[in-house]
Amino acid sequence: METKQKKGSVELASPISLEVRVEILRRIKAAESEHGVKVLYAIESGSRAWGFESPNSDYDVRFIYVHPKDWYLTVDVEDKRDVIEYPIVDEIDINGWDIRKALKLFWKSNPAFIEWLQSPIVYADDGHFANKARELMPSIASSQKGIYHYLHMAKGNFREYLKKDLVPLKKYFYVLRPLLAIMWLEKFNKPAPIEFEVLRKLVSDNKPLDDAITDLLLRKRASLEKEYAPAVPVINEFIESELARHESYSAKMKGREADFESLNMLFKAVLERY
Numbered sequence: 713m714e715t716k717q718k719k720g721s722v723e724l725a726s727p728i729s730l731e732v733r734v735e736i737l738r739r740i741k742a743a744e745s746e747h748g749v750k751v752l753y754a755i756e757s758g759s760r761a762w763g764f765e766s767p768n769s770d771y772d773v774r775f776i777y778v779h780p781k782d783w784y785l786t787v788d789v790e791d792k793r794d795v796i797e798y799p800i801v802d803e804i805d806i807n808g809w810d811i812r813k814a815l816k817l818f819w820k821s822n823p824a825f826i827e828w829l830q831s832p833i834v835y836a837d838d839g840h841f842a843n844k845a846r847e848l849m850p851s852i853a854s855s856q857k858g859i860y861h862y863l864h865m866a867k868g869n870f871r872e873y874l875k876k877d878l879v880p881l882k883k884y885f886y887v888l889r890p891l892l893a894i895m896w897l898e899k900f901n902k903p904a905p906i907e908f909e910v911l912r913k914l915v916s917d918n919k920p921l922d923d924a925i926t927d928l929l930l931r932k933r934a935s936l937e938k939e940y941a942p943a944v945p946v947i948n949e950f951i952e953s954e955l956a957r958h959e960s961y962s963a964k965m966k967g968r969e970a971d972f973e974s975l976n977m978l979f980k981a982v983l984e985r986y
Contacts, residue, residue, distance in 0.1 A: 732804075752836075755774060755828050762906055763908045770800070773807075775836065776842075795810065818975065860961070862894045866951070878942060878943070
């Protein structure tokens with residue numbers, strides 16, 4: 713897999729090979745047939761979408777699906793299984809959410825679903841569901857809840873993995889990406905893009921930090937998933953400074969009842985289509 717180095721950044725040339733993409737699409741079709749569903753949207757959600765995968769990184773495929781209308785018209789619909797999961801037997805990790813589950817989590821500003829809607833690597837798209845969901849993001853996605861989520865992620869990974877002399881390379885990005893996402897939410901008050909190269913522009917004026925991140929990216933993309941390396945002081949200083957800045961952060965976690973009707977309308981529109 714080719715990697716191109718640009719001025720102050722690392723550009724991903726070809727994230728998914730044709731062979732892997734064809735196999736992923738085959739498995740999506742198999743899931744549709746096995747479970748009697750229609751896949752509305754399928755994307756890459758992990759480090760390959762973020763732009764800092766290792767040569768042996770998994771493919772983290774996530775999808776949203778819908779059942780025929782009558783499946784939902786039952787007394788026990790709340791008790792029915794709303795996920796499709798497959799065991800990881802190779803490098804492809806694939807699972808999906810039913811549309812009701814996805815939209816209910818969307819209403820709660822679930823960061824995973826919001827990131828899925830913005831993935832740069834799309835395997836399947838019906839041309840309707842994801843587009844309509846994106847249109848609703850400005851009225852549903854909560855920056856406060858996003859900050860709370862990313863701060864929790866950054867704190868946990870920093871505390872567990874990065875306060876040592878030797879640290880897992882990939883864990884740096886599991887702290888840097890959420891901290892940069894917080895900076896984006898603070899600056900623009902809208903969902904943060906998931907591509908790391910876009911987020912890191914927020915600190916491009918800090919040359920020592922930017923250079924250290926470029927070096928770390930190149931090392932990460934050339935190393936295996938569990939490779940360790942000495943801690944990078946300039947990056948640790950940035951992380952500690954940002955965590956200290958948010959030490960007392962607390963989000964208002966109440967949902968927004970007013971937004972539910974737009975989600976109901978999207979749900980009904982999808983059922984009418986399929």
